[in-house]
Amino acid sequence: MKNSSILKISIGMFCCLMFWPLTVIAQTPPSAMANLIDRCQPKMAKVIGAGTGSIDGYATGFVVSPDGLVLTTQGVFLDGPQVKIELADGKSYPATILRRNRTLQLALLRISPTEELDHFVLSESDVGRKGDWVIALSNAFKVASKSEPVSAMIGVISLRSSMEAKLNQRDVAYKGPLVLIDAITSNPGASGGAVVTFDGDLVGMIGKLINSSETNTRINYAVPAAVLKEFVEGTLETQQSAVNSATKKQSRGELGIVLFKMGDRSDPAYIDRVRRGSPAAKQKLKPDDMIVSLAGKKVGSVKEYQLAEKELIAGENVTIIVKRGLEIIRLQITPQPKQ
Amino acid sequence: MLQYISSLFSDRLRLMCVSATGFVWLATSLCSLAQEKPPVAGKINTLEVMQSTSAMFRSAAAKMELSLVTIESWGGVRAREGKIGGIRKQGEGNTTGIAISTDGYIITSTFNFITRPPIIMVVTRDNKRHTAKLQGRDDLRKICLLKITDLDPNESLVVPEIAPLDKIKVGHWAVSMGVGYGDRSPAISLGIISAKNRIGGRAIQTDANISPANYGGPLIDIDGRVMGICVPMNPQSQAIGAGVEWYDSGIGFAIPLDGAEKLLERLKDSNIKIEPAFLGVMADANPSGEGMWIEQVVPESTAAKAGLEIGDVLVAIGGKPVSDQMSFKQVLIAFEAGQKTTLEYLVQGEGDIVEKNITFVPPPVSKDTIDQLEPPEIR
Numbered sequence: 001m002k003n004s005s006i007l008k009i010s011i012g013m014f015c016c017l018m019f020w021p022l023t024v025i026a027q028t029p030p031s032a033m034a035n036l037i038d039r040c041q042p043k044m045a046k047v048i049g050a051g052t053g054s055i056d057g058y059a060t061g062f063v064v065s066p067d068g069l070v071l072t073t074q075g076v077f078l079d080g081p082q083v084k085i086e087l088a089d090g091k092s093y094p095a096t097i098l099r100r101n102r103t104l105q106l107a108l109l110r111i112s113p114t115e116e117l118d119h120f121v122l123s124e125s126d127v128g129r130k131g132d133w134v135i136a137l138s139n140a141f142k143v144a145s146k147s148e149p150v151s152a153m154i155g156v157i158s159l160r161s162s163m164e165a166k167l168n169q170r171d172v173a174y175k176g177p178l179v180l181i182d183a184i185t186s187n188p189g190a191s192g193g194a195v196v197t198f199d200g201d202l203v204g205m206i207g208k209l210i211n212s213s214e215t216n217t218r219i220n221y222a223v224p225a226a227v228l229k230e231f232v233e234g235t236l237e238t239q240q241s242a243v244n245s246a247t248k249k250q251s252r253g254e255l256g257i258v259l260f261k262m263g264d265r266s267d268p269a270y271i272d273r274v275r276r277g278s279p280a281a282k283q284k285l286k287p288d289d290m291i292v293s294l295a296g297k298k299v300g301s302v303k304e305y306q307l308a309e310k311e312l313i314a315g316e317n318v319t320i321i322v323k324r325g326l327e328i329i330r331l332q333i334t335p336q337p338k339q
Numbered sequence: 340m341l342q343y344i345s346s347l348f349s350d351r352l353r354l355m356c357v358s359a360t361g362f363v364w365l366a367t368s369l370c371s372l373a374q375e376k377p378p379v380a381g382k383i384n385t386l387e388v389m390q391s392t393s394a395m396f397r398s399a400a401a402k403m404e405l406s407l408v409t410i411e412s413w414g415g416v417r418a419r420e421g422k423i424g425g426i427r428k429q430g431e432g433n434t435t436g437i438a439i440s441t442d443g444y445i446i447t448s449t450f451n452f453i454t455r456p457p458i459i460m461v462v463t464r465d466n467k468r469h470t471a472k473l474q475g476r477d478d479l480r481k482i483c484l485l486k487i488t489d490l491d492p493n494e495s496l497v498v499p500e501i502a503p504l505d506k507i508k509v510g511h512w513a514v515s516m517g518v519g520y521g522d523r524s525p526a527i528s529l530g531i532i533s534a535k536n537r538i539g540g541r542a543i544q545t546d547a548n549i550s551p552a553n554y555g556g557p558l559i560d561i562d563g564r565v566m567g568i569c570v571p572m573n574p575q576s577q578a579i580g581a582g583v584e585w586y587d588s589g590i591g592f593a594i595p596l597d598g599a600e601k602l603l604e605r606l607k608d609s610n611i612k613i614e615p616a617f618l619g620v621m622a623d624a625n626p627s628g629e630g631m632w633i634e635q636v637v638p639e640s641t642a643a644k645a646g647l648e649i650g651d652v653l654v655a656i657g658g659k660p661v662s663d664q665m666s667f668k669q670v671l672i673a674f675e676a677g678q679k680t681t682l683e684y685l686v687q688g689e690g691d692i693v694e695k696n697i698t699f700v701p702p703p704v705s706k707d708t709i710d711q712l713e714p715p716e717i718r
Contacts, residue, residue, distance in 0.1 A: 032384055133389055158548075182548045217550050217587065285458075292458060298411045328470050328489075
């Protein structure tokens with residue numbers, strides 16, 4: 001009796017020792033990553049709308065509340081007679097559009113599920129640092145349909161940035177924070193996808209296709225979770241207008257410079273005229289001087305000068321760099337109140 | 340419509356490239372990780388292991404950042420209707436450079452200087468804006484040097500450490516860096532070394548994202564040492580913009596700095612322009628045997644000077660046999676203008692092999708070189 005139990009224990013131990021390495025191998029690399037992705041998949045949504053011509057009728061989305069709020073990208077595809085959402089279990093729901101934001105290219109949809117949904121939590125603070133690994137989940141090219149899981153890609157956070165970018169050649173008003181990533185997410189249908197850390201926390205939403213106005217290449221980025229949270233809670237617009245009115249209250253400054261215009265805002269910023277008694281006149285700036293930099297910002301064009309001048313505050317000293325002939329001149333200049 | 344289809348195709352191609360390279364990369368990197376740090380049995384968590392690498396990338400990038408500069412230039416491109424070979428705005432946005440000497444020499448990519456802009460400014464890490472001048476350029480490797488002209492005598496730039504070329508191995512981590520997105524802080528992209536000795540042995544290949552946002556910037560290793568300078572390249576073409584069409588595709592190139600000391604010394608001279616070797620023939624694989632059958636010879640070219648004529652069969656360049664377009668391009672790409680070598684050919688495809696000594700001439704200068712550039716597709 002005693003002997004047999006010892007035998008059983010020793011057989012058990014033998015089995016443990018024998019199969020233990022196998023269990024370890026089974027748990028190594030693929031499963032940890034696979035588990036992470038598996039945990040995210042039920043939160044993902046395939047958004048199907050109306051496509052016309054070259055406009056894709058689909059995008060990705062993800063669930064942000066147990067009762068059926070779904071975030072996706074704003075687009076013409078939402079303007080069709082019906083928008084449909086397919087969740088990871090293959091169930092299809094008609095969706096209503098709650099809110100759209102054209103400057104951020106975001107849309108909030110609602111579906112009516114019969115049970116509570118697995119969802120992403122939107123963080124108020126920044127999730128993920130430059131160099132952190134991320135997984136991007138999206139239905140790029142509409143590869144998946146019904147209960148098929150969306151595609152997963154790996155990358156790192158390239159940069160947390162605030163940039164001027166453009167959409168379809170028109171400038172996007174939004175100049176807020178973006179999270180650049182190095183996974184290639186700039187493909188049709190990917191926007192609205194989720195970017196998550198290895199802890200499964202949501203970094204942000206894969207943004208609408210845009211070209212960087214600096215490099216004229218497509219950029220891969222996510223709209224940060226904190227911005228999404230504001231959008232979902234409906235506090236975003238009010239916040240933006242509050243910021244605008246705050247800057248208006250400060251006394252804006254000007255330099256009294258009239259630029260040479262050849263009809264294109266992308267022309268270099270050559271001075272055409274300097275107003276009498278203005279800060280520019282006091283610093284002896286002259287016609288034909290080319291403005292190279294203002295208040296630490298590069299000025300490459302008339303437009304960039306106009307943008308830099310908007311930021312000036314009356315009475316606050318800034319540096320202006322001009323090119324006169326072959327000489328580079330650096331001057332301190334004090335803007336006067338804008339008239 | 341056609342454009343739409345082609346754009347769709349290239350999208351798919353990009354996705355395929357990316358997912359394929361991504362998979363290979365992940366597999367290799369996990370293997371290499373396993374080799375570097377033997378896992379403790381039963382306790383390994385891939386995600387934790389990988390997350391710990393992020394700290395390494397960050398510290399490597401932070402070390403490199405000290406030597407990174409932002410290059411701003413004015414009026415180089417827009418003066419010519421803002422378009423060069425289909426590339427808009429190049430040389431207009433911020434571009435990336437690296438200090439290579441304490442006294443103000445900066446290395447960057449010629450892609451950022453397709454034309455000579457009247458004003459070049461270099462912003463160093465301490466946020467100081469300096470004026471700079473364009474020095475020599477190497478159109479083969481697509482690199483050029485700038486010299487800061489107004490560096491204070493007591494000011495010195497931080498020169499980065501350079502990774503020894505023989506220690507760079509396929510599968511090693513690679514981080515590309517660049518300030519081209521307009522921020523002061525560089526964007527980073529992660530990948531591995533995909534291959535060495537590409538493009539006539541001049542470049543290393545990586546699957547880290549390489550684009551106009553980091554041309555001229557460094558490709559660094561996990562220790563923050565420079566492995567190479569990111570440049571646009573395409574083995575099929577030596578046009579200045581060629582290779583941009585592969586931006587962020589998983590196929591990217593960098594010019595190693597180890598062993599380039601002599602070259603960099605040469606490029607300090609603003610009169611130096613290193614150009615591709617121009618043989619000056621149109622040739623096709625010989626239908627009746629070995630070699631390349633000459634279909635056309637450009638007057639005054641290297642081939643014309645060697646006495647090559649239509650109907651001759653070119654057998655070897657510099658002792659290396661050529662038999663088809665691929666080998667012909669591969670052999671030729673290793674040479675630069677001014678270099679001496681030999682041509683072996685059969686006169687009208689018959690008789691004994693004739694061997695001639697040649698000196699490669701540069702490609703003919705066209706009236707407007709800018710219009711001669713191949714338009715890479717950038718959307």
